[in-house]
Amino acid sequence: AQSVTQLGSHVSVSEGALVLLRCNYSSSVPPYLFWYVQYPNQGLQLLLKYTSAATLVKGINGFEAEFKKSETSFHLTKPSAHMSDAAEYFCAVTKRSNDYKLSFGAGTTVTVRA
Amino acid sequence: DGGITQSPKYLFRKEGQNVTLSCEQNLNHDAMYWYRQDPGQGLRLIYYSQIVNDFQKGDIAEGYSVSREKKESFPLTVTSAQKNPTAFYLCASSPQGITTGELFFGEGSRLTVL
Secondary structure, three states: OOEEEEEOOEEEEEOOOOEEEEEEEEOOOOEEEEEEEEOOOOOEEEEEEEOOOOOEEEOHHHOEEEEEHHHOEEEEEEOOOOHHHOEEEEEEEEEOOOOOOOEEOOOEEEEEEO | OOOEEEEOOEEEEOOOOOEEEEEEEOOOOOEEEEEEEOOOOOEEEEEEEEEOOEEEEOOOOOOEEEOOOEOOEOOEEEOOOOOOOOEEEEEEEEOOOOOOOOOEEOOOEEEEEO
């Protein structure tokens, strides 16, 4: 079964600094990978997804992620943090053969310091 | 506007009572999902439905029940058999599986057992 590990449950960055959120997956077959963002007391919103096209995926709000098969990673980055980036971020994976079930990581909460 | 509506947003229940959470979508999506969110555990899949009148158990279905009588609606009942029902519940939908698009989430329902 596929699973996702997010390294670091809480990340604190200064406004304008690099945001780096780490995600590693385990999957016996090539996966599809996703990053979602959740603001307090709201549902999740898709940031970006990898579905076997380009390994560098650009998403909304200036975020991007790179699929590295050799490292089984899909880390999320943003060059310059903004106060509005404060939220919880979830990495998720699904097998291509069963695309009705997503496995989510535990989440990483991002705090942005002024 | 198209979207997913969950109600109620907040719900309090006494031990031993069943409660039903509503989820309605007007996106014309075939698939619908229920997730449970607990701090530090990410999202865990309770039930999902790929088509009307059909649904499958997710990873933590015990103590929950669902129905899918209409394409637009996928209510979740939290029964008295669920030992620890206090959580944030999220409903989602997708056009035809996850890999062809993304999950669209509702705003969530927070259930507290008194």
